[in-house]
Amino acid sequence: MTSKLNRPGLALIALVLFAIAGFCWEAFAGPKKTSNAENESSNTGNMQLSGEELWTMNCRQCHNIRPPTMYSNAQWDVIVHHMRVRANITGQEQRAIVEFLKSSK
Amino acid sequence: MKKYFHHFLAHLMPVFILCVLCPSAGAQDPEGGYVSRKEYEELKQQMLALKKELESIKKEKTAVAQPAASPAPPAAGPSKETVQPTASLEDLVLGTTKFHIAGYAESTFEAQNRNISSFEASFNPIFLWELTPKLLFESQIELSLGEEGTDVELEFAQMTYLLNDYITLGVGEFLARSNVFVERFQALWINKLPDRPLAVYDGILPEKIVGIEVRGGFPLGPTRTKYAFYVSNGPKLITDDPSAAGMLDWDNFSDNNDDKAVGGRVGLFVPMLGMEAGYGFETAKPGDQGTPFAHVRSWLQSVDFNMNRDCDFLKGAIDLHAQYAWTRVDHAVFDPDGSLGFGPLSFSNKRDGGYVQVAYRPTKVDVDFLRNFEGIFRWDHLNHAPGGPGAIDEERWTLGLDYWLGPSTAIKAAYEWDKPHGQPNTNAVLLQAVMGF
Numbered sequence: 001m002t003s004k005l006n007r008p009g010l011a012l013i014a015l016v017l018f019a020i021a022g023f024c025w026e027a028f029a030g031p032k033k034t035s036n037a038e039n040e041s042s043n044t045g046n047m048q049l050s051g052e053e054l055w056t057m058n059c060r061q062c063h064n065i066r067p068p069t070m071y072s073n074a075q076w077d078v079i080v081h082h083m084r085v086r087a088n089i090t091g092q093e094q095r096a097i098v099e100f101l102k103s104s105k
Numbered sequence: 106m107k108k109y110f111h112h113f114l115a116h117l118m119p120v121f122i123l124c125v126l127c128p129s130a131g132a133q134d135p136e137g138g139y140v141s142r143k144e145y146e147e148l149k150q151q152m153l154a155l156k157k158e159l160e161s162i163k164k165e166k167t168a169v170a171q172p173a174a175s176p177a178p179p180a181a182g183p184s185k186e187t188v189q190p191t192a193s194l195e196d197l198v199l200g201t202t203k204f205h206i207a208g209y210a211e212s213t214f215e216a217q218n219r220n221i222s223s224f225e226a227s228f229n230p231i232f233l234w235e236l237t238p239k240l241l242f243e244s245q246i247e248l249s250l251g252e253e254g255t256d257v258e259l260e261f262a263q264m265t266y267l268l269n270d271y272i273t274l275g276v277g278e279f280l281a282r283s284n285v286f287v288e289r290f291q292a293l294w295i296n297k298l299p300d301r302p303l304a305v306y307d308g309i310l311p312e313k314i315v316g317i318e319v320r321g322g323f324p325l326g327p328t329r330t331k332y333a334f335y336v337s338n339g340p341k342l343i344t345d346d347p348s349a350a351g352m353l354d355w356d357n358f359s360d361n362n363d364d365k366a367v368g369g370r371v372g373l374f375v376p377m378l379g380m381e382a383g384y385g386f387e388t389a390k391p392g393d394q395g396t397p398f399a400h401v402r403s404w405l406q407s408v409d410f411n412m413n414r415d416c417d418f419l420k421g422a423i424d425l426h427a428q429y430a431w432t433r434v435d436h437a438v439f440d441p442d443g444s445l446g447f448g449p450l451s452f453s454n455k456r457d458g459g460y461v462q463v464a465y466r467p468t469k470v471d472v473d474f475l476r477n478f479e480g481i482f483r484w485d486h487l488n489h490a491p492g493g494p495g496a497i498d499e500e501r502w503t504l505g506l507d508y509w510l511g512p513s514t515a516i517k518a519a520y521e522w523d524k525p526h527g528q529p530n531t532n533a534v535l536l537q538a539v540m541g542f
Contacts, residue, residue: 049376057376060413060422063295063541064512071205078205078235082243084267086288088322088331088372091270 051100054093061087068104076101203235208245209294209513209541217523217533226250229260229292239267261313275318278358281311282318282333283368283385285409286428294513294541297424297464298505300521302485304458309432309487310407311340311355311387316365322374331372331383339366339389342398342434347447348495350439351454353391353403353432362394370407379414391434398437405432421467429459452492460485466509481505481519498526505535513541 049057059065071079076098084094208231216222227249234242245260263277280288286305290296291312304310316337322329341357343349368387375381385407392398407430415422433455440448466479486500505519517537524530 054376057379061374061379061381061411062289064509066512070512074203075205077238078203078233078241079207081235081238081241081267082207082231082233085241085243085265085273085275085320088320088329088333088374090322090324090329091267 049096051096051098052104054089055097055100058083058087058089058093058097068101073102073105202237205233207231207233207542209292209539211293211537211539213299214536215299215533218531219529220531241265241267271323272319272321275320276316278313278315279318279335281314281355281368281387282320282335282370283387283405283407284310284312284430285370285372285383285385285407285411286310286426287312289411290426292541293537293539294515297462297479297481297507297517298483298503298519299517299535299537300503300519302428302460302462302483303487303499303501304430304456304485305407305428305460308430309353309456309458310385310405310430311368314338314355314366314368315358325373327375327377329374329376331374331381332369334369335367337366337368339364339387340391340403342391342393342401342403342437344393344396344398344437344439345445347445350447350450350494351434351437351452351490352495353434357391362390362392362399364390368405372409378412380412381410383409383411385409385430392437397441401435401437403432403434405430407431415468417469419465419467420469421465424464424466425462427459427461429457431455431457447494450494452490454490454493456487456489458485458487477509479507479509481507497528500524500526515539 056065068076080094080098080101083089084091089097208229210226210228212224212226214222214224227247229245229247231243231245236242242262242264244262247256247258247260249256249258259278261277261279263275263279265273265275267273280291282288284305286302287310291301291306293299301307306312314335314337316335318333318335320331320333322331324330338357338360340353340355341361343352343354366387366389368385370383370385372381372383386405388402388404390399390401391403392401407428409428410425411427412425413422434453436451436453438448439450440446443449460483462481462483464479464481467475470476481504483503483505484501485503486498487496488498489496501521501523503519503521505517507515507517509515515538517535517539519535521533521535522530523532
């Protein structure tokens, strides 16, 4: 049994435990969502960056910035969701960026 | 309008009464005068009239609140009641899920010394489907022209779930998180040169893997920490190919053993400086199960640094990417009895390589035409294990010039000085048109 718990096995267990901890955190102590865009932009950790600043700084790390008018609001929802996963953006930052993109049209 | 006017009167009435009564109270001036009976009666009549009007407004309001009992009021301009259904109309038409196609298309011409020049083209759509605000499916397919027609390749197909603001779970086929170039910069509308660097692409690092992952980011003071950890099938150790023995086959999508690879990347992003530094790794047992190679372990590490920021002094933007990787496969003896014709070959496969790329775009000059140009310089190289079979050490220097027609559309030109160790040069001219969407 001990020999079965090799490094990948332990890593898998660690991932599962990490996920369970995340679920518990979300259920009992997770951050409360706010619908106010202003709150979102001023609540992105300690960085105190606006949605526009977050949009600029995160996007241009990899590619040229596309104008907010290039896509519809629904498309921006999907694109920023995709980029949140790809660029390890936090949920608060994602919401602030989406609010900025939608309000910039 | 009439309705609003009535509401206005209803709210105005108490104020009006106060205004009227107060002066009447004040009518007890120092001279001892009082409001006359006639004035009192007039005020009383006015108050009664207003009271009556208020009651009629209340009745009308009650009638409006019961649509079944009365016909709909005539259109009187936009109101909250009429705007609300309009706002939700888009959701009703488009449904609750959201779908988007991104990706890019490109066409490249390459003229390389010692090789036949050729054109090539590919189409790389990315399908993004947001089933709920937390659940996303994303997949990329590469359609390219091969020798016998169209080649189709699944680049990634992954489901992700946003557990909370800082943790995302993913499962499926995804780009290797331990290799930041593949995950972030390989798309040709993002990669500034027509071709990709040695070592980190088609080289010594994984590109796409099948497994599960946990990833996300969280603020840490003025920075953001990024992380991604995964468990995957892992690579396969090549043991029977004389030109590639000891190397790793990353396209090992149906696993060759029960061991699973573990890898990931941790990065530190400083938004205010536009800088990010990261460390990626992966370890696995790539040998076939039940063979002498089953206990051979592979280990890879990668460090990267990325920066993009404006520079007033240079009147433009500087973009810097650097990544260096090391891989090691434990010592093993390939073709020990010589039955395959190249053994016994005993060695530990250690390889390393990486690239540095600097780009400058004069985004702050006054001439519009010049702002669309971008100059690029790249150095990349790949070292193979001494004594090992197969590929040759290679070092390249590349100069490129892009003209940006839009944020994701460019025409690129580059010249590459390529000098494989002990071989004639394979310098190349590269031209490319690319469009991201």
